[in-house]
Amino acid sequence: MTTTVGLDKDDLLTILAPDGTVDPELDPGLDGAQCLRMYEAMVQTRVMDERLMNLQRQGRIFFYLASTGQEACSIGPAAALTPDDWWVPGYRQPGAFVYREVPLKLLVAQCYGNAWDVTKGRQMPVHYAFREQNMVSISSPIGTQVIQAAGVAMAMKRRGHAKVAITYIGDGGTSSNDFHAGMNFAAVDKAPVIVICENNGWAISVPTPRQTASETFVQKAVAYGMTGVRVDGNDVFATYKAVRDARERAVRGEGPTFLEFVTYRLAGHSSSDDPKRYRPEAECEAWRAKDPIERLRLYLEARGLWDAAREEALLERCRKAINEAVNDNERVPRPELISMFEDVWAELPPDLAAALDEERQARGEGRFP
C-alpha cells in the first residue's frame, strides 16, 4: 500500500513553524548536537553561496548557481541519511556536500576548474562529483539523474545492501522524460530510492503552472503507485523526518518515496539570470519571511542552545573558512594539458597521445610521453 500526503495545496508536512516553535507530535526528536550540526551546515552553505556568487561578479569564476533560501532541502535529508547512502544530486544541493564534509577547498577548486579540482577542470562550476562521499557526478542535462538513481537503487537491492539512493529534480525537471522513466522504474522495481522534487516555484523564468496542470507535484506519486509526501521545504525538521521515514520504508523493502519540497528560489536562477525580467520582487519578500535558517535559529535559541554571541562567532568561522578556501585556490594553476585528453577512455589511446604530443610541442612544452 502506498499513501500520498499533499493531494491539495493545503496539505503540507510542517514541523518547525516560522516562529521557531515545533509541533510536538511530529518532532523528530533530534538532540542538541545534531541540531547544531545542521544549523552550522546551513549557515556555512549560505555564506559559501554568497561568497562564490561574489567571486563570479568579480570575474574570478565564470559561473555560479546558489541555493539561497533552499538550504533545508539538502541539509535535512543529508542529516537523515547515512554516509553509505548514495547521492545522485542535481545542481542545487550544495548543502549536501557541505553537510557530508567535502572540504570547502575542493568545492571551490571545482568552481575554479583548477589543478586541485578532483573533476580536473572539465565541468562548469557547481557540477561536483565526490566518490569518497558517495556523491555522483552532477550533469547539466535536466532530469537524467532520476532514472540513474533508480538504477543505483536497483543495484543496491539486488546486492542485498540496506542502503538507499537519493536524487533531486527541480519543478521544471519533472517535465523531462527521464523523470518519468525514473519514477516508473523505481516504483515497478520497488527500488530503495528517494526522489525529491525541489519545487522552488520557477524553472528559470517559467513558473510552475506552466510545468504541470496538477495541483501539486506530489500527485504524480499516485500515478506511479509510489508513496508521496508534500513537505515544507523551508523546514529542516520536516525535510529531515520525511527522508528518515522514507529511508526506513526503503530498507524494509517497501520501495521508493517521492517527496515534494515546497520552497522558493530567492536568488536568480544562476549568475547568468536576471529575475527582475519576469517575476515580482514582492513574491521574494513573502518567502524571505519563511527563511529556513532563521527558523532553526529561533528554535535553537528557545532551546537555550544559541545566542547572539554564538551566532556572531559562527558567521565569523564560516566566512573565514570560505575565504581561506578561496584564497588558497587563487594560487592554484590550471590543470595540465594532459587533463584534456585523459579519462575519455580507461587508457590514453595512441591518437590522443599523438594529439597531446603535437599540442605540447606547439607550446614548447616538450614531447609526450
Place this chain on the structure above:
Amino acid sequence: MPTLTLIQAITDALRTEMRKNPDVVLFGEDVGRNGGVFRATDGLQAEFGEERVFDTPLSESGIIGAAVGMALYGMRPVPEIQFLDFIYPAFDQIVSELAKMRYRSGGQYATPVVIRTPYGGGIKGGHYHSQSTEAYFTHTAGLKVVVPSDPYDAKGLLIQSMRQDDPVLFLEPKALYRKAKGEVPDGDYVVPFGQAKVRRAGTDMTLVAWGAMVGVCLEAARRAEDDGISCEVLDLRTLVPLDEAALLESVKKTGRMIVVHEAQRTSGFGGELAAIVAEKALEHLEAPILRVTGFDTPFPYTLEEVYMPDADRVLRAVLKLHRYES
C-alpha cells in the same frame, strides 16, 4: 541600413516573418516572458501574444514532438532548443519523426519545422553549453542544416528557413551573438540555401568553415598574408544542402584545402567534405587535405581555448600545408 548584432538579426527575422505569416509560432523554454535566455525572442510575446509565443514545459522531446504535430496540421512552428547540448531528449522526434515524415507517408504529410538552437564554444560553458554536433544531424536525410556566420546571413537564412517545405535545424553560433555586428536590411529578404560564400578570395589554398569558425579562418588568412600565403575562405552557410560546386571550384583553383570545425574530428562534417573533394577533384589536389578541429574528447571547461580551433592553430596548418611539396 541599421547595424545589428547577430542575435538582433535573428529577432528581426522572426518578427519579420511572424508579421507576414500568421501560421508561424515560437515556443520553447524561457522564450516567452523572458524573451529567451539569450534574448533571441525579446519583445515577441508582447507583440504577437501568448498563443504565438509561449513557454513550454521543460521537455525537449515535448517541444519537438509538439512542433511535429502542429506542422502536420499546417502551422509553421519555430521551436527553440535552449542549447544544442540539450537537444538529445528530442533526438528521436527529430531523427525518427521530423526528418522522415514526408518519406514514410509517401509524400502525403510534411513537417516544415525550424528548430533554432545556439551551438558552439567560446562562452566558458563546459561540455553542456558548448558542443558543436552538427554531424549527428547532417547524417540524417530529410533534415536541412543551416549555420550563419554573420548578422546579414542570420536574418536572410532564417527567413528562408521559415519558408522551406522541409524541416530545418538552424544552428546559431552563440559566441557571435553579440560579437558579430553588421548591416542588416530592414524588412524582408532571404539568403538562398545551398550557396556558399567566398568570404575572402585567395589563390594558394582554401579554408572551408561555417559559423563561428569563419571568423577564425579569416584571421588566420590575414596573418598568412604576412608570410606571403594567399588563403581563400569559403563559408558554407548551409551544410545540407551543400554547395558542392563552390567547394570544388575553390579547391580546383587553389589545389589545397583545410577544413576547420569546432566539432571533434572523428566523423565530423570535415571528413565528408574531404571525401567529396577526394572523389571529385583529386587530380587538382597538390597536397593532402588537412583538418583543424576539436579533439576527440568531450568539450572541456578550463582548457576550452585549447580545445577550440583558433587562428594560431589554423595558421599552423596553413604553414604546414604551404610547405608541403608533392
